Amino acid sequence: MNGSTNANDGKAVNGAPEHSTVLVVGGAVVGCFTALKLGQAGIDVTIIERQPTTSDSPRAVGYYGAAQLFMDEVGVYKFVRDEGFMTRGLCWRKRPTDDGKGGKQLGDVIARQHLCAPDETVFEVSAGQLNLPQADLNKIVLRQALKTGHVKLHFNTELVSILHNEGKDVTVLVRDINTNVERKLTATYLVGADGARSQTRKALGIAFAGHTWPERLIATNALKYNEIQVDLPTWYTMDRVHYTITTPLEEPVLGKKTLWRYTIAADPADTRPDEELISDENIFKHYENVMSGPRPLQVQIEARSTYRIHQRLASTLRKGNCLLAGDAAHVNNPYGALGLNTGILDADALAEALIMILKEQYPPSLLDIYSDERRKVFQFFVDPTSTQNKLRVHSNHEDEAVQNDWFFRLLQNPTYQELKEMAKPYFETWRTNIRKLAEVIQLGSPIHQ
Structure with a gap:
């Protein structure tokens, strides 16, 4: 997929900046999943992507159960399954x-x-594990997002700055990569899904603490x-x-x-x-x-x-009406395939929160729950798990690994209960149920009161 996919190519209408309910910065998997779920709820979304087409770089390839469940809910699992293939797990050699x-x-x-x-x-x-290269998954999700009729995409378009992020909307300045022409876009909410070098995060002045x-x-x-x-x-x-x-x-x-x-x-x-x-x-x-x-x-x-x-986490995933998701919000090493899976589950939680706010009149403070809960997921699950996965493959000599590491010893002959306990955080911790959390803290919608 390349080129621009919308009718007016982002030009101002009657001299006013183009407006969408949600503006997504970044047309990779996380941005497209966010747009897909929002589009299916009838919410207008504009995606801007600085590249001329979706990326073919060698990146992620495997998707765990929690991400599969989300894919199934938004109707793309069957397409990914048809193009991809299944494996039963992994091993160390x-x-x-x-x-x-x-x-x-x-x-x-x-x-x-x-x-x-x-x-x-x-x-x-x-x-x-469902397997399909990230580049191919990106094409599937984008195609389905555009089919909703509520999503449009501008390639060759980069975020320059955030001009206004107060009250009920966001105004940004974007640049056409080919012509160098700048223009303004407005939205009720902005989602930065523009990767580890996120211009959105930098424009918001959000710290990205951690290490390389x-x-x-x-x-x-x-x-x-x-x-x-x-x-x-x-x-x-x-x-x-x-x-x-x-x-x-x-x-x-x-x-x-x-x-x-x-x-x-x-x-x-x-x-x-x-x-x-x-x-x-x-x-x-x-x-x-x-x-x-x-x-x-x-x-x-x-x-x-x-x-x-890297192992890094943004200090917040919300600033005003601007949100972060995926690698723009957190990055971790690839050992265990936790990176893109976490970003996909960010898209699920964030889109659900925005649907609740925009369609069901939940208060915008729901976005603070999104920020806090997804940061907790990284701090208490993704970061330590991916860190230990990486250290495990190079900290022990291969002949001493089973003797030294409880994890390897456990995997020699695990019981069903032990396997069940190991799998629990991959479902119960990794994915965030925004609706359930809103009920627990009694953050109700005026519609339901």
């Missing part, structure tokens, strides 16, 4: 070893974490022949320095080529520029250590990028 034939075989499994029954084949909504991990990650999409079939095709390769996440981007078929994502940690002491880190020479050097199969490797690199990883 030792580094590949020599196979005695000049190649390498997969390293031994250290532990398995199933997200459904080991023999699951039906995969009801919320069972297992010392190493860079090298993300690659690799087309590779499948010489073996594994039951859990997503795994972490443990290593003190060059730990790796491996996951398929399409359903693996034995004896055929499959597109895989290999995300490999660079040495924190490696000061070479990004261009050298993503060179064929450097990537294949890493592939030699983390890929199984015959040698020489027959692999085609389809995409590559580097990025830094």
Whole structure:
């Protein structure tokens, strides 16, 4: 998808700034999910996106049960399921070893974490992990949002500044990337879903406290022949320095080529520029250590990028009529796939709060509940869980991991009750029920009083 998708291309009508009930800054997955849910409720939404089209960068790929339930509620699960594929969980492995034939075989499994029954084949909504590259999910959600008739999108448009954020509306200045022409847009509410470098957050002067991990990650999409079939095709390769996440981007078929994502940690002491880190020479050097199969490797690199990883949280997700969601609100390392899933659940909670305010006359203070509760989710679940996931793959030697880590020991032979307790926060904590919270604190709508 590219170009502008609305009728007047954002031009002022009768000299007045274009107005929408909700203005979403950022046309990636979180912004589009927010717009989709609002559009389905009959609320007019304008999305602005500084890129000329939706992004194809190698990013997230897996979605857990809570996000699946939300996808199902807004009617996109079936489309994602049709284009994607299901897996039963993930595992941790030792580094590949020599196979005695000049190649390498997969390293031994250290532990398995199933997200459904080991023999699951039906995969009801919320069972297992739903897999589809973020870029493809983005296209599906945007397409469904536009179909509501209440959502329009301007590509090549960036937020310059927030001119007014008081009372009952927000006025912003935006710029056309191609022409450099600036114009004003107004909205009742603004949602900043514009990523970790969020211009919205910066314009609001909201702090983004936390830290940046010392190493860079090298993300690659690799087309590779499948010489073996594994039951859990997503795994972490443990290593003190060059730990790796491996996951398929399409359903693996034995004896055929499959597109895989290999995300490999660079040495924190490696000061070479990004261009050298993503060179064929450097990537294949890493592939030699983390890929199984015959040698020489027959692999085609389809995409590559580097990025830094952070653990940061905005000091508030609300300032006046402006809100933050997704990476604009919080960022965490990718170990455990908690980042985009959390952003999707932000979109769910925020859109629900805005629907309650705009359609059911709940007080705007409901947005403070959104801010507080989603920050709590990050502070008490996403941040510590993703941090420990990352440390787990490089803090212990692979031969000592089970002995040293209670988590790995538990996964050797867990009881049903233990698995149930482990899964509980992924459903009960991760997703925020705004309506239930409003009832608990007796924040009622005048309509219902």
